[in-house]
Amino acid sequence: MRKTVIAGNWKMNKNLSEAAELVNGLKAELAGKTLNVGVIVCPPYVNIESVAKLAEGTEIKVGAQNMYFEESGAYTGEISADMLKSVGAEYVILGHSERRTIFGENDEVINKKMKKALEAGLKPIFCIGETLEEREGGTMKEVIAKQVKGGLSGISEQELSEIIVAYEPVWAIGTGVTASPDQAQEVHAYIRGMLKEMYSEVAADNMTIQYGGSVKPGNAKELLGMPDIDGALVGGACLKADSFAGIITAV
Numbered sequence: 001m002r003k004t005v006i007a008g009n010w011k012m013n014k015n016l017s018e019a020a021e022l023v024n025g026l027k028a029e030l031a032g033k034t035l036n037v038g039v040i041v042c043p044p045y046v047n048i049e050s051v052a053k054l055a056e057g058t059e060i061k062v063g064a065q066n067m068y069f070e071e072s073g074a075y076t077g078e079i080s081a082d083m084l085k086s087v088g089a090e091y092v093i094l095g096h097s098e099r100r101t102i103f104g105e106n107d108e109v110i111n112k113k114m115k116k117a118l119e120a121g122l123k124p125i126f127c128i129g130e131t132l133e134e135r136e137g138g139t140m141k142e143v144i145a146k147q148v149k150g151g152l153s154g155i156s157e158q159e160l161s162e163i164i165v166a167y168e169p170v171w172a173i174g175t176g177v178t179a180s181p182d183q184a185q186e187v188h189a190y191i192r193g194m195l196k197e198m199y200s201e202v203a204a205d206n207m208t209i210q211y212g213g214s215v216k217p218g219n220a221k222e223l224l225g226m227p228d229i230d231g232a233l234v235g236g237a238c239l240k241a242d243s244f245a246g247i248i249t250a251v
Contacts, residue, residue: 008238025241052088063091107150172213
């Protein structure tokens with residue numbers, strides 16, 4: 001039985017005191033509630049250790065927003081998987097559209113990061129998604145297939161069980177535009193079908209596939225009510241404790 005997981009990607013937001021305020025607010029919002037979903041927060045690197053300490057003893061897990069595929073060396077400004085684990089990260093977002101478009105990461109680079117994260121014991125949240133031009137041009141499925149096959153190249157079925165897939169249509173990230181539940185379900189089902197062909201029916205059925213793109217408390221229940229949508233990777237709405245908690249409790 002696959003698990004529903006709600007993850008919050010803080011992106012480049014929140015200084016140290018703001019991060020503490022947000023996590024403490026989230027803890028207060030969720031206190032006393034029985035959760036049937038996994039909860040992950042992904043703060044900037046500089047806040048991971050303090051957020052992890054604040055989250056101790058709660059159901060809140062902590063992830064990073066990126067990492068490099070080398071263990072150490074002359075890579076100014078980069079962070080390794082081992083460094084992330086040492087400060088309390090259990091998850092890491094890889095392949096986010098902003099990394100692909102702004103920083104030029106391709107499938108080969110993302111695949112290297114995936115393998116290194118798994119080797120180090122981090123659980124990747126593997127992001128894929130098409131642009132508006134690709135969707136309107138009719139190449140959405142080809143783009144998704146290329147990203148899935150490229151990112152998961154050389155990854156075993158056992159390793160796959162440690163991965164969360166996040167489908168994020170680029171045209172719905174930070175735009176206020178949300179894919180309709182039917183649009184999102186269509187792509188999620190396509191991804192699950194690909195995983196069945198690449199691995200097995202069991203592996204595909206057990207895979208948590210999140211939706212990301214302008215998820216809010218008001219649309220979360222409808223989106224996650226679709227049969228192949230198993231959670232959300234939340235952007236803007238995770239930056240306020242009440243709205244992020246509202247998404248978690250909605251599902």
